[in-house]
Amino acid sequence: MADLLGPVAPDAALALICMAFATWLCRAGGVWLMTHVPITPRVRRGLSALPGSIMIATVLPIAVKSGPAAIAALVAAILAMLKWRKEVIALGAGLLTVSLLRAAGL
């Protein structure tokens, strides 16, 4: 098994530890920052718009870059969610739509 796993080179380990710490800083940093910002009504409104804004800002450029099949898949997911309110169904509808359209050459 040890042969299979192979060694961890010390400098590779150092690189991975730095990458891990950088990632932890990103994960913890936002939480830490907001514990030090007074939650005024303005901040509260900004925070409450943040989840949707993150989702839109992630999804739209990826959809546009990935083409019409991807856009149709996202629309299908939204429609399925509106109707059934179940994320499994939304995911299924999106994946089905994109596989069919891609199989059709879109």
Add this chain to the structure above:
Amino acid sequence: MDAEAAPRPFVSRDGMMLGARLTVPFIPGLVIYGSAFGTAAAQKGLTLSESMLSSAIVFAGAAQLVSLELWRDNWTFASILAITLLVMTVNARMLLMGASLQPWLHGIDGRVLWPGIHLMTDANWIIAERYRSDGGRDAGVLFGSGVLQWIIWVLAVIPGYMAGSLVEEPRRYGLDLVMPIIFAGMLVPIWKGKQDLVPWGVAGAVALTTSALVPGYAFIVAGALSGALTAALLPVRDHG
């Protein structure tokens, strides 16, 4: 449920189990992308130990995959700095995800919160936001989902490393779009009414513009921050 009446967030075993259950739809995607990382890492010359160590301690798919572009056999201070900065730019969105969850996590024991937050991913962030928008207070949902994802993510490296990717053409089944599809679907329960329209529109427009002008992942942070700032700065309209 008394969970909703609780004044402070808490972490319970039931919450962790619920988080694990809510993670089930994400498992196929996790396995496929975790193994895809294993395949790509093998091609770049990492040992299996190094590949699994990356998944275990970095635990961030996009950053791990992108970092392989800068992977090398001999490391200098400059090359370690470069790969660390690259990882930070790919993961910068997590700063905002953490900020959005903070009011929900406020009051959790720091000895749980600060290590536990390293289990936050796109998937359990969205699971937690959804659960929270339904009134849920149990932060165990975030951590329980994270633990399950961590186990799957680390183990998935092995078949990918040994046997090549599990699915020949993930694109064919739309598996490259799992996360965007779920994000899109989640917009429905996250929508709180007309006051979201302008901030979300600004977020989308800024993200699209940024992605057209700036290479990399800056579009997520630029768009999301613009949306939140817009919401903060807009005058509040009175009801009635």
